[in-house]
Amino acid sequence: MKTPATAFALIWLTGAAGLLRGANAPQDLLPFIGDEAMTKIFAAAPQQASASPLKQRKVLIFTESARDLETARKNAGQKYVPHVSAPHAAFAIAALGDKSGAFSATISADPAVFTAERLADFDAIVLANVYLEKKLYQVPTDMKPDARSIYEPRQKALLDFVSSGRGLVALHNAACTALGWPEYQKMIGATHHGHAWWSHQTVTIKIDDPQHPLTAAFRGQPFTVNDDIYMFTAPYSRESLHVLLSVDTEKAPASITAERADGDYAISWIRTWGKGRVFYTALGHEPATFQMPAFLRHLLDGIQFALGDLAAEVKPGKPLPEKQGFTTMAGWTPLFDGTDLSAWRVSDVQKQHWVVEDGIIRYTGRAPTLTTKDAFRDYMLRVDWRLPRVSDSGVFVRGSKQLNIWCWDFGSGEMWEHRGAAKTPEEKAQYTPKSREDRAVGEWNTFLVTVKNDRVTVELNGRQVISNAVLRDSLKESPIGLQQHGDPVEFKSIYIKPLPPGGQ
Template identity: 30%
Template sequence: MFPRLSRLSTRAASSLAVALGLAGSLLTPASAAPAADPAYKVLVFSKTAGFRHDSIPAGTQTIRDLGSANNFTVTATEDSNAFTTANLAGFKAVVFLSTTGDVLNTTQQSALQSYVDGGGGYLGIHAAADTEYEWPQYQQLVGAWFKSHPAIQQATVRTEDRANPATSHLGQTWSRTDEWYNYRTNPRPDVRVLQSLDEGSYNGGEMSGDHPITWCHPQGSGRSFYTGLGHTQESYADPAFRSLLLGGIRYAAGFAKADCRPETGYTSLYNGSTTGWSQAGPGSFTNTDATLTSTGGMGLYWYRAKEFASYSLKLDWRMPGDDNSGVFVGFPASDDPNSAVSQGYEIQIDATDSADRTTGAVYGFKSADIAARDAALNPPGSWNTYEIRVEGERLQVFLNGTRVNDFTNTDPVRSLAQGYIGIQNHGTGDDVAFRNIRIKELGGTNPPTSTTYEGESYTSSQGVQAADHAPASGGRTLGYIENGDWAGYAQASLTGAKTFTAKVSSAGAGGTVQVRSGSATGPVIGTVSVPNTGGWETFSTVSTALSGTPTGPVFLTFTGGAGSLFDIDTFTLGR
């Protein structure tokens, strides 16, 4: 049992988050402190082994100024010997400020990777992407390597994510002059793109019209943020760019929360245009700057153009104080908002109500995981992002990328399997704003050809526990698996299943998954081996065919050597 206890202690330490009280937002100038973050330290590294940017001194001074105004202190260095495990432990974030070439040796690279994977923050500025070409893991950390650039010129920057603390102060477009990098690969599949370039607005873009320029992503238990802006000295005098840097630093340091998981395949329901939307009941929403803001009520602004069955709904929201609103799902078409209340479900937005009626709760039915919610929540005045994931009668709520609720409908009067979505205007004085409402359909009402389940969503078990891992789906895995343990999934029907595929990780002995039908001692209908993948947050996919005509719920049993064997992030039944 000692390996399991040791791993629990390590994971708990790496997942600690510091709550903050944020009274303002990045709509204020970057020189004014948006919040009283706890005091922390930032390391600014600007060593160059190639081209040296003359903007490095201006960039260093800007970060010092931001620190003076926002309660962090800056250590600036060009000494690679700063990259030791002991030294990095004293910093909340490390900034690579227009570094170039090979600036770290193997030991120093390992220290940086362990620091970020273990919960630290990385922020790369401009030529940070022109660095460490001989170190493959650095490409993953920064997101993409530099390829080329045209002459300095004006271009239009599109803001794709206006909820991130680095970009929430910006409009939908931003015209500015800089040196615009092309990258060797498009990072979009692996990062959350915050800004991209309009290649038609300047000469020399070489990324086929999809040109990310600022992005972020989880990295192990830590966070990575990169912007290609910042070549010129003038950039660092620009208040909008300074606010972008401040938001990136606060995200990397772990004080400003954001959903930085990769995002592709979503369709916009609202990003300025209200086509397809309709008000039910009193009150309304104003529509300004691609932002819907509630007024009066109690009413519901619902998307009547289409009913949805299985989907991931994402939207950004902000409340200025102790306000009240919510997102309704699974309700029938009606111009009476009470239909949504009595026949749908509300995912609540409220700063101070009771546990089953506060932010992240399925209103009146299930409280959010309050500890997880509090760790993920940006306070009033800041933007937050919900993902509401509906699959059959299961509803999951993610707040800024962290799962805070997992609810299954059993009420015969209600059904999540088909319905409409809407946002509430609660009443006078309850002012909540919404941005960027988008949806990804996951399948219709017919049985899908494959169904994916979270490993940690077991309904019965022996020995196993849920384990926190930022890179995993929903931030958690089925973990602490040892020889003889098992997990059952009453919600996962084997009827018609032909294949079993699992996303797994292991820094232990590896082992074997046995897929059983009906019970933990039921017939074995499939077996698959799990190798050591090189780390608990390094995932691989394993698969096996299922035999016979299995029915009943899935049970997984585990065999192998001593100690912790492997983790399961998700598993998929193919039909």
């Protein structure tokens, strides 16, 4: 006997397979979800929509391809790594439409669908945890002249689709993709600026507008999640968005990366864009999030809003007051706090390639390593970093040996020179990350490094990946270095806290 989820999966793959073939076909996504997860998602999906559709609705679900997911699984890190929750998101959205009757869904991983002619069949687009790089967008420094004729028409098709009066639903990493495409970021309403909390932490979400139809799923009650929680920067502003959900910071775990002085960590919002409607939610990093009944109801209501079937207030709000003198880094010395490179040695050549923009150090990959003016021996060091594309870089913590920043399957924090010089498997293990804690290309990551005597410990995104490894460098003071490796990389929030000599 087929379960409802299994029966739906068969409908889903037979109904959607006509759009795509081979490694991109929707049915090929099913192994990345699994029977148990499909059953839980389908069971959690609401039986009935909050509003009756004004007409038969069609939704395009744009997500990652099975080919890219399989490549990531086989060569973790050496290729572009999509979110593992992407197929869960696509399945959940398709299930919402089928089970409630609110819309019919077409699943695609083919960016060629982004033309005015092909999008004309749809009433809304859902970006289901899909990265737009090499689909609708390319890093400008990597783009060849003839590539513009591919990407720019696709970008125009998406922007025109929404502004002409149709809908866009954007999930989670939609705010940390296509970072150099300002019109897209403005339409979404924000740009990812780091993780305030990580998915291994439990965070309480409060209802900002309890009377709003898109928050009815929560019945006015706060709820908890274990999901990556983003911190946003411009163009984020409550003055241009109607915020629905946000983090209850009074109940949140302590976090040095929750750096907003106004404590504003929005989770879901809506807005208009031209004549169209946009719904964004930052939740969805973890596959299990798509098994939460209240969240799926919230997601369905957001889709119905974007479709124009569920009327809702979109009036923007007001900014939250800032706490004067707020900092999460009390007692630390800033090496870079978003203003300038005054703590660093910068040559005339480096000035052209290590550039401060929007509070971020943006490196082109075309100048020597950047080092601090001061030297340090024992300390704790915080470094936030982001890869705008598949890249390779590192942080020098003492001497000429690095903590790697890269996309290889070892994970960042790996100690390349030390591991290469190790003689035994046991010795190599101390220089190899215990787990790969990197967030995907386009998302911010945080190193918290402790260097004491001849030992180093590295936390990456709140998880310890290197534990008390032996440093084979000199115990003398040395500068902190940001490595050049011929690739673009970005840094922000670099702080150091010197430790007293002696002890463990």
